[in-house]
Amino acid sequence: MKLFTAQRRHSVLAFGEQRLIVAIRGWLGDASPRSPFGIGDDCAVVPSSGRPMLITTDPVIHGQHFDDTVPARAVGAKLLKRNLSDIAAMGGRPVAAVLSLALAPETDARWLRDFYRGLAAAARTFRVRIVGGDITQGPRGFFGAFLTLHGEAAGSRAVTRSGARAGDALYVTGALGGSLLGHHYKFTPRLTEGAWLARRTEVRAMMDLSDGLAKDLGSLTPRGLAPALCGPAVPVSRAARRRATQTGTAPLAHALGDGEDYELLIVVARDADRAAFERAWRTRFPSVPLSHIGGFVRAADRAALAGAINLRDYNGYEHLR
Amino acid sequence: MKLFTAQRRHSVLAFGEQRLIVAIRGWLGDASPRSPFGIGDDCAVVPSSGRPMLITTDPVIHGQHFDDTVPARAVGAKLLKRNLSDIAAMGGRPVAAVLSLALAPETDARWLRDFYRGLAAAARTFRVRIVGGDITQGPRGFFGAFLTLHGEAAGSRAVTRSGARAGDALYVTGALGGSLLGHHYKFTPRLTEGAWLARRTEVRAMMDLSDGLAKDLGSLTPRGLAPALCGPAVPVSRAARRRATQTGTAPLAHALGDGEDYELLIVVARDADRAAFERAWRTRFPSVPLSHIGGFVRAADRAALAGAINLRDYNGYEHLR
Structure with a gap:
């Protein structure tokens, strides 16, 4: 068995990133524990003699x-x-x-x-x-x-990507898209915001946006559910608008697909007092936008998805191409 | 400033590995704590809310x-x-x-x-x-x-590379050299041995051999001291002898310079009961050789160094070449 192959069908490129990650989990078998203790979340959570x-x-x-x-x-x-x-x-x-x-x-x-x-x-x-x-x-x-x-x-728990339920709301920090114009290295990681959010009991799940909202949302979506995003509610950055003008494309496409936003995507419980949550955010982080962009519905609920963005129309960043 | 240079004198190659590591410590400044809490030992030791x-x-x-x-x-x-x-x-x-x-x-x-x-x-x-x-x-x-x-x-302490004093003895596990013939990927890491050694109070310092004894010994040698190695006491592997025959070189040169031995180099306190230490080792690890190969002397003590191996004659593995 050689390391490199001349036959494209055997290459990792033909596999593609998503299939490759699934395959790797299979190859590792029980040497790799389940998320969040293994592959599949923003960080691995490792039990230790002290705090995880x-x-x-x-x-x-x-x-x-x-x-x-x-x-x-x-x-x-x-x-x-x-x-x-x-x-x-x-x-x-x-x-x-x-x-x-x-x-x-x-x-x-x-x-x-x-x-x-x-x-x-x-x-x-x-x-x-x-x-x-x-x-x-x-x-x-x-x-x-x-x-x-x-x-x-930072607090008593680590917030994972899993836990969203039907009816939960989706929030995002900052504004999205156009990272290529400088944001991809000029951003500030949302450490203070993340630690604050982890202490809020209404926050059920969280992740950071690195490959674009359209692609990343998949990791936050449990089987049987679908994200219903409201197009006009998605915060589009000025850079995304500039890129759209430069390339003759839609600003929303950049906000959903450009990647390297490094903003937080947050799942808030359906029974939470969202107005109180938003007020608390504005008091604590007056200069950081927090946008309610939609929520999770049952995948079979076609009526709830009518009018929502069809995420398949927007590509996220593909690591093997 | 460009990432790559056509002028050799500005390249990392011209710097060389040792100087580069010293420079990196300077560039990092107080963002990098001192060994063993920072760069310079086999592992970094990070204080945590539980065990280090x-x-x-x-x-x-x-x-x-x-x-x-x-x-x-x-x-x-x-x-x-x-x-x-x-x-x-x-x-x-x-x-x-x-x-x-x-x-x-x-x-x-x-x-x-x-x-x-x-x-x-x-x-x-x-x-x-x-x-x-x-x-x-x-x-x-x-x-x-x-x-x-x-x-x-594994026990109550992590054994670092520092702590050797004049008069301390040097031991090495296994046999050295010729790793290219297969040992470089067929070895077994000395985890059980290392954990046992860390519990022995006479063990003052320890490291694993990856770049060859001649080069690695430098990391274990405090300023003002010098290692005095007894040539015939160095355990030369069969692979080192085979390599020597193949290449018309001295077996000892392979034992000192080949690298990728993944054996343990151990400093035992001068006042220890070495016979008891060796006996305890043989009882616990009857099939793993432990060789007393020399000790540390004051660098100024020319008499103590007479007859010892001149390590400068043997090159270890250089990572940038």
């Missing part, structure tokens, strides 16, 4: 997550912030990170210095300690930085 | 850590075992791992299946749970798997 640990891992790879227009410092900061966003999505508090680098021999040491300085500055801002790592030589033209971040629940 | 956490990260990259002669299953197992060896070196117990993959689109899904099955089998053997991960597309011809392993001290 949260672990997440995300890389930045040249050509995938940044290009030569992004300053080295911003690349280092983005690497940490992507992972912080996953901790935020569970209502966690970050603690420590390790970094594994694979870099081409011709990597400029001055660029690398700025990358590390950007990482260090973000680590100080968000009170994370960089506690270890590894450096390995990679092939020419390659730069990949693979960070693993550890944290713990 | 151990974290380590090591990848396998095609062309660096394996080639097409190594079965996919063995590559998956090696990835976990390399990291387990670091946990073993601190007397730790492994708990959970996350895996970040960067893979070329033409990666064969059947190879990947065997890789994951090998990883899962090793995870079951060593009671590690694979709790999460990430998959990102990499450039053509690239396969890198970056694993981060979490554990905790």
Whole structure:
């Protein structure tokens, strides 16, 4: 068995990302516990002798997550912030990170210095300690930085992606789309907001938006339910409008499909006092928009879905393409 | 500032591995705490609300850590075992791992299946749970798997690399050298041995051998001291002898410089009852050799170093070359 194949049908590309993740769970079998203790949530929740640990891992790879227009410092900061966003999505508090680098021999040491300085500055801002790592030589033209971040629940629970029920409401923070114009590395992970939300008992489930609302919503939707989104309620960013003008497309398509929003998507219980919840949010976070964009209905309930956005019309970010 | 440079003097290659690691510590500044709480030991020790956490990260990259002669299953197992060896070196117990993959689109899904099955089998053997991960597309011809392993001290302490004093004795497990002939992926991490050693009060410091004894010893040697190794006492593996015959070199050179031994290097206090220590080892691990290979002396003590191996004559594995 060779590592690489010339036959496309045997390649991971032919598999596609979603099928590959399902297959990997099968291959790992009982070596990988069920979500949230295993694959499938923003972070893995690991029982420990103290508070449950949260672990997440995300890389930045040249050509995938940044290009030569992004300053080295911003690349280092983005690497940490992507992972912080996953901790935020569970209502966690970050603690420590390790970094594994694979870099081409011709990597400029001055660029690398700025990358590390950007990482260090973000680590100080968000009170994370960089506690270890590894450096390995990679092939020419390659730069990949693979960070693993550890944290713990900020309050008494970690909020997972599961738990939504029919009738629950969907909220989103900030405004969506157009991240390519700068937001993809200029964002601030919603750590304070996530920790606050985890303490609210009406919040049933939560995740951060990385691949675009249209695709990410799937991970929050239990079997038998469907999300019913109200188009005009979706907060479209100014960048999404600019991209739409540049490319002659619909702003909503960018808000739903661009990815790298790093905003929080929140499920609020159907019996909650939503007005009180919204008021409490505005008092605590007066400058961060919180939008009620729809809710979950039974998938068989065609009437409830009439007029809702058909999410299949909008593609999210596909990691293998 | 560009990521890659055409001028060799600015490249990380010109920096070299050791200088680069020192530079990185400077760039991170106070975002990175001191060893063992930060960079510089086999694992980072992270204080937590429960027992101190151990974290380590090591990848396998095609062309660096394996080639097409190594079965996919063995590559998956090696990835976990390399990291387990670091946990073993601190007397730790492994708990959970996350895996970040960067893979070329033409990666064969059947190879990947065997890789994951090998990883899962090793995870079951060593009671590690694979709790999460990430998959990102990499450039053509690239396969890198970056694993981060979490554990905790098996007993009351984590044994670090620091603590050796003049007069202390040096021991090593197993036999060294020639890993290229198969040991580099067929080894068993010394978890049981490491946990046992951590409970022995005469053990002052410990590490695992990954880059070759000649190079690795430097990390165990405090300023002002020098290791005095007795050449004939160094356990030379059969593979090292075979390599020496194949290449017309000295077997000892392979034992000191080949790397990927994954054996434990142990510092035993000068005032310990070494005979009792060796007896206890033989009773507990009758089939694992333990060799007394020398000790630490003051670097200024020329007389004590006469007749000892001059380690500068032997190169360890250099990660950037």
